[in-house]
Amino acid sequence: MSEPKPIESWLTDMDGVLVHEGKPIPGAEDFLRTLRESGKPFLVLTNNSMYTPRDLHARLADMGLDVPIESIWTSALATAKFLTGQRPGGTAYVLGESGLTTALHEAGYILTEREPDYVVLGETRTYSFEAITKAIRLIVDGARFIATNPDNTGPSEEGVLPATGSVAALITEATGVEPYFVGKPNPLMMREALNTLSAHSETTAMIGDRMDTDVVAGMEAGLRTFLVLTGTTTREQVDRFPYRPTKVVESIADVVAMV
Template sequence: MQAENPAKWSYLMDMDGVLIHEEHPVPGAPEFIAELTKDDINFLVVTNNPIYTRRDLAARLAATGLVIPEDRIWTSAMATAQFLKAQHPGGTAFVIGEVGLTTALHEAGFIITDRDPDYVVLGETRTYSFEALTTAIRLVDAGAKFVATNPDPTGPSRYGVLPAAGAVAALIEKATGRKPYFVGKPNPLMMRSALRSIGAHSESTLMIGDRMDTDIIAGLEAGLATILVLTGISNVETIARYPFRPSLVIDSVADLIGHVEDPFSVRGVQV
């Protein structure tokens, strides 16, 4: 399925599996980002990773050779903070997460507390505390609304997979019987907040991702054209399992170099 070609495309793109893989840039990714910048193409890196601030992520990406300004990064922590600010301005939250989440919530005007908070907000951390999880369960039981940054059950590390927010949310849900509201992909709310942050419109925006179950469906449900790259989780065989298709399938973002203004001129992978 090929989308109608607008006068100029904007790009949303995932980070892990699209631009980097295990702390190394995907071949061609630095050149692709450089071309977007040179041609003044509107773009945003959209990641479910809520651990780091966007300044931290920009520095981590720069260390791999990817020069991406911090205002071109959008995280599930930032989307969660904006959602909560819209729902309950000046609210309070008990937070399980790292500085990326706590910073975003503070900037949104939230107070972080364990005393009768309006929300329990679950993000990701490399050191989940049994004590903090117990507190979260008791607060949700007492009536705090349960929100999580992203539904990913696992995340990558150099040693293998790690439990992520989705898996830990399942623990709290099992203990309380209360389902969390997930803000990050595949929730199209995340995509719409990303679009607003760069002033882009869904009709002229592409979502580039490596996962059918998060990136592609999130783009589809937000009304975006979608490109699946085969440098991450999903492969050609994976596509057949889903009742929807990306607009284009390519080997990697390297295929888009020289075609950023007309991405559908690229010869895609046959599926």
């Protein structure tokens, strides 16, 4: 077998890799600084659709992490790009926060409750029964069902929270319609990230903390994958999966020397 080509571009998850419960993970600042100094293109990926890249840039800066706005790629941006490719200038009924509504607005979508082309479900801390009921009725009437990501729970300082996947399951039970999930582990999000960087899969690596989203998405997109043990998946759980990352490391600090 030929030697793998050098890694020229990097994709990394955010929660569990760079930050954890509102604090930077040791080594994250060094990793980001080394990337910037190397000049290698990179994107920080997140399945969370609540925030705009500008919001996330500010939140990371408050933690001492310098990530340019243009280097943040969210499931909301991926969803907006996907819908633009499917139905340019379409209409959508949205359950989500400003990260999702802003991305759709900027993509030329009209947000409406009247006969929308799509019902688009994203992350929010204020899911309302009224809004979910409206979404169910619109889907029953023919709207296509899209969700930004399949994550069933999300982190908070108080504990886990129900996330997009859980609410999507509720809507599916009521309508019999399953959504198309755009975010990880859909390799579509990875390919769109590669296109954004003008990068090639053979020379790109993905860093994540979850086998069932980050690693499988990177693998299916043809990337080298690094699993860090500072998030969801533990070392003992790795062998339970039918696929493996390229390398398992303790934390992002162990990746710095590879940049």
